[in-house]
Amino acid sequence: MTLGTTTPLAVEATGLDVTLGGRRILAGVDLAVEPGQVLALLGANGSGKSTLVRALLGVVPTSAGSVRLFGAPLGPSAPWHRVGYVPQRMPAASGMPATALEVVTSGLLHRRRVRPAHGGRRRALAALESVGLADRAHRRVQEMSGGQQQRVLIARALVRDPDLLVLDEPTSGIDIPTQATFVDTVARLHAAGTTVVVILHELGPFAGLIQRAVVLRHGRVAHDGPPPAARPEHAHADHDHTHAHPDPEPPPTGPTITVEVTP
Numbered sequence: 001m002t003l004g005t006t007t008p009l010a011v012e013a014t015g016l017d018v019t020l021g022g023r024r025i026l027a028g029v030d031l032a033v034e035p036g037q038v039l040a041l042l043g044a045n046g047s048g049k050s051t052l053v054r055a056l057l058g059v060v061p062t063s064a065g066s067v068r069l070f071g072a073p074l075g076p077s078a079p080w081h082r083v084g085y086v087p088q089r090m091p092a093a094s095g096m097p098a099t100a101l102e103v104v105t106s107g108l109l110h111r112r113r114v115r116p117a118h119g120g121r122r123r124a125l126a127a128l129e130s131v132g133l134a135d136r137a138h139r140r141v142q143e144m145s146g147g148q149q150q151r152v153l154i155a156r157a158l159v160r161d162p163d164l165l166v167l168d169e170p171t172s173g174i175d176i177p178t179q180a181t182f183v184d185t186v187a188r189l190h191a192a193g194t195t196v197v198v199i200l201h202e203l204g205p206f207a208g209l210i211q212r213a214v215v216l217r218h219g220r221v222a223h224d225g226p227p228p229a230a231r232p233e234h235a236h237a238d239h240d241h242t243h244a245h246p247d248p249e250p251p252p253t254g255p256t257i258t259v260e261v262t263p
């Protein structure tokens, strides 16, 4: 499907099913994201948020359904150079002797290109600056704290100047001032037309940026629309801000809207 005649959707997923370890994790998920939109993916722990973004990016196999990125099916012809992805945790860097600058510069590499583009070092330094790590460019990533490693990963995604930025809980473990700097950076990218899909546990500092919220529940879309508004009990420190209401059984078929959305 396209918008008008020429602009493809940034993401178009139809009927996605994912089964992992013999369990059906996603069941018939449809998701269409228009270019330039900032979408939050919410839901209780284990509802399938990370699995959905991994499926969108071809990192986990799907057993049914299809995904297109900017109109191209997943595979070698997909426009991977237009996509920046920040996974939830750093899978490899903790054992890697590379410096922050090297890891960020690696974000400029993609198929067919074995050297970073011209100006790569300058761009990588600018990306590190945007996450508050300019002064640690030559530090080894494995010597950094978890929060700093996460910021290096964010910079690696940002340096690509992506048209689609996919973030899996990007600010967990990052201090408040740095979160604000990062949110400013995402706001700048959004103003320049970048599409953003971000998994969040609570809207927090992203609240002003989010245009649409998709809430997953038991691997299905339970809500797709305006972001949920904060309610008084959400002021409690131990409140789960993004929960779907308790429901021991997965819903039958079709979405059930039970998130807290005020008009």
Ligand SMILES: Nc1ncnc2c1ncn2[C@@H]1O[C@H](COP(=O)(O)OP(=O)(O)OP(=O)(O)O)[C@@H](O)[C@H]1O
Binding pocket: 020, 021, 023, 025, 043, 044, 045, 046, 047, 048, 049, 050, 051, 052
């Ligand atoms: N490789 C895997 N093999 C088996 N089960 C998996 C695998 N990856 C994820 N799961 C299961 O799939 C379910 C959804 O996991 P997922 O990480 O997508 O949820 P989530 O909504 O992102 O949760 P969280 O907020 O805790 O990160 C969980 O029950 C998880 O245990």
